[in-house]
Amino acid sequence: STHPKGLRRGRDTGLHYDRYLREVIDFLEKDQHFREKLHNTDMEDIKQGKLAKELDFVSHHVRTKLDELKRQEVNRLRTLIKAKQDLEGGNDIAVDHQALLKQFEHLNHMNPHTFEVEDLDRLIKSATKDLENYDKERHEDFKKYEMMKEHDRQEHLKTLDEGERKKEEEHYEEMRKKHADHPKVNHPGSQNQLKEVWEEADGLDPDDFDPKTFFNLHDTNGDGFFDEQELEALFTKELEKIYDPTNEEDDMVEMEEERLRMREHVMNEVDSNKDRLVSMDEFLVATKKKEFLEPDSWETLEQNQAYTDEEMKEFEEHLAQQEQDLSQRADDLQKQRDELQRQQEQLNAQKIELQQVRSEAALLTKARTTLCVFRPSLGKSLHDQDRDNKLNMRGICKSVAVQCDQLCNRLLSTLTTKVSFQKSSSTA
Template sequence: MAHSVDCALPCMRWRGGLSLKCLLFLVSVLVGFEAVPISVDKTKVKLAEEQDTGLHYDRYLREVIDFLEKDQHFREKLHNTDMEDIKQGKLAKELDFVSHHVRTKLDELKRQEVSRLRALIKAKQDIEGGKDMMMDHQALLKQFEYLNHNNPHTFEVEDLDRLIKSATNDLENYDKERHEEFKRYEMMKEHERREHLKTLDEDGRKKEEEHHEELKKKHADHPKVNHPGSQDQLKEVWEEADGLDPEDFDPKTFFSLHDTNGDGYFDEQELESLFTKELEKVYDPANEEDDMVEMEEERLRMREHVMNEVDTNKDRLVSLDEFLIATKKKEFLEPESWETLEQNQAYTEEEMREFEEHLAREEKDLNQKTLDLQKQKEELERQQEQLNAQKLELQQAVEHMARLKTQNAEPPAEHKGEQIYL
């Protein structure tokens, strides 16, 4: 699924600067609105559907953003703040000048977040039974570097600086992590195929290999995939999706048509939507040979490629100017052929070998743990049997003692019924 990066609240963009919401959510990757005069009725602006950033501190991030946006001084400082200054923490220093009300609310938010993290730490300690408590505490804190834990009470410049840098770093690594997940997916799929072949006899393996090769050929047999972001690719969208004459193709009009939120920029989601026609040439969910997980990886590759070529200021948005400049380049008019995933295996044989070795080690460890647990179970059963035997012996001893006591309390049998004569 294409990753959505829309923002729930207005994300305003000023000349020469980025909105705080755009900044913190993937450093401007989130959708924004063009700056409008104060007199514009903002209730008529259609807000994008709220999307989770995928960060574990998403709620805290959103709440901090919401309150900072309410401070006029802080918003005005964004006018002349460029991306590198933001990343280096220069914007965070402006926190000293926000209103008392905003600072008070940020203090409260931080205390709540610190309490939440402490509850998580306590829960982890409880689960682990207190073992290696200090180490676990430090390891868990390491995951929450967006907070200054030395000051759990007030929200300071360092907190905003940490939050900006953490969100920037985490979200910029998002695509990289997705690629790694896809690689593991592909290797696991191949591993399972090879393991299945081991369960078959010679004839079965031969048929399965032939079927596998047939599926690969069928998947590779598709119409030419245009180079993403090229004139041919965009013209195809213009003609087939927009229903317009390819001879009348106009880049500026095309941009306006597909800038769906009208903010003057192509965000990642809007870019990815342009590749649907190309992907449909290769992938069909009804076909056995087509893997939809691979389709989304292909979509990601296309979007990354276009961003690398067109997004010259690296703010993860494509402006109209950047787009128009790109349409004048030779690469736009005469692009190289695009190699799809089947032409670019996600992993090397060396990586596959290491992956299978890792799986083998995990399986061995799991088997050893299973064996250890089985031995522990047998030992517990043996001990239980001993306890049951001891319990039985004790019960028998108690019953024997009770019988002896009863016998001692009764009169001798020969005296029963006898009369005594004087």
């Protein structure tokens, strides 16, 4: 195959720009000139960018559509990066600008409007490189999954008393042995393995096994190649010997890792031009090799621990550091919360004092108004009433005046206290 690393049809590559990649390839293949060049160009020439130069000769309609696809992809990436920056910046986490820029490696973002030769060249090279690393990243993810599973198991054991811990360990060993007790697994891609598929999945006589017929039966889209999905489908019968989703001892995440290992192994053995596809010729050549007829035994996952003791130690240290960082972050947040609570209490106290000042000021105003109204009538009363009444009225007047003085002094004291409190708060 001459397609860039097996990018034929609509199979999801798992890359973050998969949709863009698919749409570009689909539209380029609609151009007759480009399609012919694609099928007649050697894989190494494609990697070196020779195919990308043919973009200048595709039809105007295709170029216009590619321009539109690129603009959509640039907008998608900008939205994605903006969201990441908002999220990370809002959490006081340093933004990894290198990781963000890597999102744009598959296109020329300096020209966000038109799809040029450089864009196709970048897309092919990025997809080739990223797909080569994709399986490696999946293996790393699986390793972390297994280490986390073991970490959680050990942490759970720490919460148990001696009797419960012993019982739990015995159950764990029982499940481990039960999982390992399964029928023999054939070497992936060997004659025995393919014959079982021929017999059990295809319902054919194993004595009539024919590699060419087998290939045509399992080339499900009829394009003359086994892609990764078609290859992985061949291992289902083998995986069913080891894994059953209804069994407690069987982990379906491990099953997918085993499937990946099998596919990688066959690809390494059979895919001679390393394009992530197995052609009919490559398949037939492989069936004539000694390894096809007399393969080595296949070691399953339970015979190959996913991580070393040193890797587990480093993983535990990393988790401990993460826990410490989270604890420190929690402490900082609690301190911020306490400080905000203290400030809120101060604000509430200031509000109460302000309300008191306003109430006392209102009383003072009312008292003064009463006194001003009362004094003129008081003067007339002193001439018209007897001595006792005069003394009573003077007493009332004096009492009101004293109350006014007390209110004034209290108001002055409150205002002085408030100013002092504000100064001390500002200093703090």
